[in-house]
Amino acid sequence: MDYDKFLEKLKEASLSKEDFTELTGIGSNLVKGWGTQRQGRKTQPWVESWLELYIKNKEKDIVIKALKN
Template identity: 70%
Template sequence: MNFDLFLEKLKEASLSKEEFIKYTKVNPNTLKGWATERQGRKVPHWIVSWLELYINNKEKDIVIKALKR
């Protein structure tokens, strides 16, 4: 995943970079490194699955809360 797609996924998940860092315990400097041209603007592969699971769980939580009403 490139860094621009990562930012789009964060937006889709309604997460800020700070919240992502808090939940994943990724070093803030590591996140900054992903954004650099020197690193090829690449994000590790595990980030893709983590964000997909976060988004899916968030959607399920919304449905569960609606059903409980």
């Protein structure tokens, strides 16, 4: 995933870069490195699927909470 798409997905998930690093346990310098030309402005391969699952689970949690009320 390119870095700009990563930033869009973070926004869609309502996560900051700091939230992401805390939830995944990776260092903030690694995330900053993804945005550099040296790294090709690409994230690691697992990031896209992690964010997709996070967003889907968050949506399901909202629905479940609404159904319980």
